[in-house]
Amino acid sequence: xxxxxxxxxxxxxxxxxxxxxxxxxxxxxxxxxxxxxxxxxxxxxxxxxxxxxxxxxxxxxxxxxxxxxxxxxxxxxxxxxxxxxxxxxxxxxxxxxxxxxxxxxxxxxxxxxxxxxxxxxxxxxxxxxxxxxxxxxxxxxxxxxxxxxxxxxxxxxxxxxxxxxxxxxxxxxxxxxxxxxxxxxxxxxxxxxxxxxxxxxxxxxxxxxxxxxxxxxxxxxxxxxxxxxxxxxxxxxxx
Amino acid sequence: xxxxxxxxxxxxxxxxxxxxxxxxxxxxxxxxxxxxxxxxxxxxxxxxxxxxxxxxxxxxxxxxxxxxxxxxxxxxxxxxxxxxxxxxxxxxxxxxxxxxxxxxxxxxxxxxxxxxxxxxxxxxxxxxxxxxxxxxxxxxxxxxxxxxxxxxxxxxxxxxxxxxxxxxxxxxxxxxxxxxxxxxxxxxxxxxxxxxxxxxxxxxxxxxxxxxxxxxxxxxxxxxxxxxxxxxxxxxxxx
DNA sequence: GAAATAGTGTCTTTTAGACAATATCAC
DNA sequence: GTGATATTGTCTAAAAGACACTATTTC
Numbered sequence: 001x002x003x004x005x006x007x008x009x010x011x012x013x014x015x016x017x018x019x020x021x022x023x024x025x026x027x028x029x030x031x032x033x034x035x036x037x038x039x040x041x042x043x044x045x046x047x048x049x050x051x052x053x054x055x056x057x058x059x060x061x062x063x064x065x066x067x068x069x070x071x072x073x074x075x076x077x078x079x080x081x082x083x084x085x086x087x088x089x090x091x092x093x094x095x096x097x098x099x100x101x102x103x104x105x106x107x108x109x110x111x112x113x114x115x116x117x118x119x120x121x122x123x124x125x126x127x128x129x130x131x132x133x134x135x136x137x138x139x140x141x142x143x144x145x146x147x148x149x150x151x152x153x154x155x156x157x158x159x160x161x162x163x164x165x166x167x168x169x170x171x172x173x174x175x176x177x178x179x180x181x182x183x184x185x186x187x188x189x190x191x192x193x194x195x196x197x198x199x200x201x202x203x204x205x206x207x208x209x210x211x212x213x214x215x216x217x218x219x220x221x222x223x224x225x226x227x228x229x230x231x232x233x234x235x236x237x238x239x
Numbered sequence: 240x241x242x243x244x245x246x247x248x249x250x251x252x253x254x255x256x257x258x259x260x261x262x263x264x265x266x267x268x269x270x271x272x273x274x275x276x277x278x279x280x281x282x283x284x285x286x287x288x289x290x291x292x293x294x295x296x297x298x299x300x301x302x303x304x305x306x307x308x309x310x311x312x313x314x315x316x317x318x319x320x321x322x323x324x325x326x327x328x329x330x331x332x333x334x335x336x337x338x339x340x341x342x343x344x345x346x347x348x349x350x351x352x353x354x355x356x357x358x359x360x361x362x363x364x365x366x367x368x369x370x371x372x373x374x375x376x377x378x379x380x381x382x383x384x385x386x387x388x389x390x391x392x393x394x395x396x397x398x399x400x401x402x403x404x405x406x407x408x409x410x411x412x413x414x415x416x417x418x419x420x421x422x423x424x425x426x427x428x429x430x431x432x433x434x435x436x437x438x439x440x441x442x443x444x445x446x447x448x449x450x451x452x453x454x455x456x457x458x459x460x461x462x463x464x465x466x467x468x469x470x471x472x473x474x475x476x477x478x
Numbered sequence: 479g480a481a482a483t484a485g486t487g488t489c490t491t492t493t494a495g496a497c498a499a500t501a502t503c504a505c
Numbered sequence: 506g507t508g509a510t511a512t513t514g515t516c517t518a519a520a521a522g523a524c525a526c527t528a529t530t531t532c
Contacts (some may be wrong), residue, residue, distance in 0.1 A: 013295060015339060054327070056252060056337040062249040062327040086325040086341050088293070088301040100254060102325050102339075173511070181270035187493055193512075214510040215502035412484070427522055429486075453483040454529035485528070492521065501512070 013088070013098045015064045018051040018141065020084070020105040021074070023113065023125060024165040024178055029152075031131065031145065032073060034123035035137055042095050042136035047131070049145065052122075054102070068103040073123050080107040080164040086145055092140045101140060103146040107164035156182035158231050160201050163222050165195035171210050171217035172196060201226055245258070252327070252337045256305045257290040257380065260313070262352065262364060263404040263417055270370065270384065271312060273362035275377055281334050282377035286370070288384065289362075305343040312362050319346040319403040323386055329381045340379060344387040346403035365393035385402070395421035397470050399440050402461050403444040408450050410436060410456035440465055 021032045033047040052069040059065040067078055084103040093099040128149055135142065155161045162178045163170070176192050196202055202220035209216035262273045272286040293306040298304040306317055323342040332338040367388055376379065394400045401417045402409070415431050435441050441459035446453035 013254050013293065015252050015254065054339075057443065060328060062325065062339065081326060085322060086301065088341075089299060100339075100341075101292075102327075166488095171511085188497095189511095189515075190496090191494060194493090209355065211503080212510080213504050214508080215512080217511055381493095410484085427524095429523090430521060431487075433520090450530080451483075452531050453481085454485080454531095456484055479532100481530105481532085483528100483530085485526100487526070488524090490523080492519100494517100494519070494528100495532085496517085497515090499512100499514070501510100503508105505507085 013100045014093070015054040015062070015100045015102065016051055016093075017054055017062050017069055018049050018071045018103045018139075019066045019081075020049055020103070020143050020145055021070055021108055022105065022128070022148075022152060023108050023110045024111045025125065027177075027181070029128045029165075029181070030125040031128050031148075032070075032123055032125055033131065034073065042093075044154065045139045045142070046127075046136045047134065048138035049141045050140075051101075062102045063104075063123050066102070070106060073109075074113060076108060076112045076150070078106050079109065079193055080161075081186075082107070084144070084151060087140055095202075101144070103144045103147070105151065107152070107161065109165065109167055136225070153172050153182045153184070154158075160222075160229060160231075163201075169205055169208065169219040169221050171219060172202070173203075173217055175220075195231060196220075199226075199229065199231065201229060243366075247298065252339045253332070253335050254293040254301070254339045254341065255290055255332075255343045256293055256301050256308055257288050257340055257378075257383050258305045258309045258320075259288055259342070259384055260347055261344065261367070261387075261404065262310055262347050262349045264364065264417075266420070268367045268404075268420070269364040270360055270367050270387075271309075271364055273312065281332075285375045285377045286365075286373065286380070288380045290340075290378070290380075290385065301341045302343075305341070309345060313347075313352060315347060315351045317350065318351070319400075320344070321390075321459050323383070325389060326379055326382070340342060340383070342383045342386070346391070346400065348404065348406055350406050360390045392421045392423070398456035399438075399461075399468060399470075402440075408444055408447065408458040408460050409456060410440070412456055414441075414459075434470065435459075438465075438468065438470065440468060 006079050023030050034050070036043050036046055036048055038045050050073045051071040052065055054062050054065045060069065063081070063083075066081065070078065081104055084105055085104065087101040088099075090097045092101050106218075114117040128145070131145060132142075132149065137145070139199060152161065156179050162175060162177075162182060165178060166174060174192060175196070176187060176189075181190075201223055203223050205221055208219045210219055262269050270288070272288060275282050275285055277284050288290060289308045289312045291304060291311075293301050295305045298307065299463065302320070302322075305320065309317065316335060316402050320343055323344055326340040327338075329336045331340050344442055367384070371381075371388065376384070383404075391400065395418050401421060402414060404417060411432060414435070415426060415428075419426050440462055444458040444460055447458045449458055
């Protein structure tokens with residue numbers, strides 16, 4: 001029963017991490033993809049999401065590896081990150097059939113992104129809508145993007161996750177428009193405001209308004225005391 | 240850029256899977272744990288959840304490995320299984336700091352469990368309540384159990400997941416009692432029945448009733464046409 | 479009939495949904 | 506004032522919640 005570190009070596013999978021970063025820019029959601037070199041051994045000239053191998057010498061946890069995969073392609077802090085799913089199977093990497101892919105998504109603020117260009121590769125923030133229609137992704141990155149997109153859209157319905165994509169200060173109108181985009185439906189105005197009020201999720205930045213050429217809108221910021229908030233579900237409790 | 244399979248070998252983690260199986264038995268939820276041998280190299284004489292290494296030679300996917308980890312300890316089919324989370328970090332296995340744990344939970348029917356005893360180890364279905372209070376689990380299995388328990392309890396509120404723990408035919412009273420157990424609250428009788436009716440989740444087994452010494456209760460079965468059902472959330476859609 | 483549990487109905491309160499009305503800015 | 510958008514209010518419909526009532530069995 002003594003542990004021999006060599007025993008399992010040839011059975012150990014390649015473990016990689018992939019992260020799907022989202023930003024809200026010009027009324028659409030975008031994600032960061034980079035183009036693989038034309039002379040790449042596999043998936044040449046196709047799009048891929050930020051990813052790297054999980055190397056225990058470099059990273060204590062896969063979360064750290066995922067952050068690294070994103071940070072070398074941006075240079076920003078990550079306000080919100082969540083593990084998505086772990087994929088396994090031969091389809092992930094045809095050249096390395098023993099591969100596991102631990103996936104994450106992240107929500108970033110456009111204003112936090114200072115410089116997304118790097119010398120080593122060409123990366124680009126592209127419309128999620130358009131990317132989902134493409135089928136020539138590297139690895140299993142289409143299913144990863146698709147799952148990430150479904151997750152964030154679902155969560156927009158019962159959590160205030162969309163606020164993570166907005167600037168620090170934002171108006172209710174902006175919050176509503178983004179939620180509508182994610183939910184792919186129009187929402188009732190009064191109800192949306194009532195919900196925000198009752199939940200105490202947002203606190204008004206007193207005296208601060210956004211000025212366009214119309215009536216100024218109150219600016220709000222996320223209430224830091226409220227963590228892991230879920231909007232009330234309609235469930236039937238008894239006294 | 241040519242791939243050399245040896246390059247990453249000493250960086251590759253041990254990948255293990257853990258599965259938390261639940262049954263509903265005698266009005267409580269139980270999970271299967273086995274006791275590690277007294278002479279085990281590590282975590283001797285402590286409880287552990289069903290687990291095994293992920294060996295690509297044996298399993299094409301980690302899902303298959305998770306099923307295997309459970310099946311060698313039971314000998315049943317697995318009606319419902321879901322991936323939970325992938326853990327990494329030094330705390331999982333002190334003897335193998337480069338370890339990753341891909342975790343699952345499963346929902347079983349007590350009636351499907353024919354023979355849970357095996358010769359190679361002692362396993363036992365124990366109250367989840369009691370297990371959660373113990374702190375001497377092997378590996379990170381306490382956090383795995385805790386996460387699994389939270390997940391199933393949350394899902395009982397907005398999905399009919401609890402039906403997976405009941406026999407094929409069950410009464411609404413049984414379904415309600417189990418949901419109350421998971422949600423840790425009493426539920427409104429009429430509302431619960433209305434919800435079941437409207438959702439068309441259950442179909443009555445016509446003419447079949449459960450007979451106790453009181454008024455017989457209608458038996459229902461899960462509508463096979465309804466997949467991935469979520470109870471309606473209160474969200475504010477506009478026309 | 480009594481006891482026990484299954485299932486239904488009724489009333490009140492709360493929330494959702496539609497949409498009108500008012501408010502505040504630039505010009 | 507007009508135009509544009511923000512914000513509030515009002516009315517109606519639907520759902521939740523509390524709880525009483527009726528139904529069907531065994532004894």
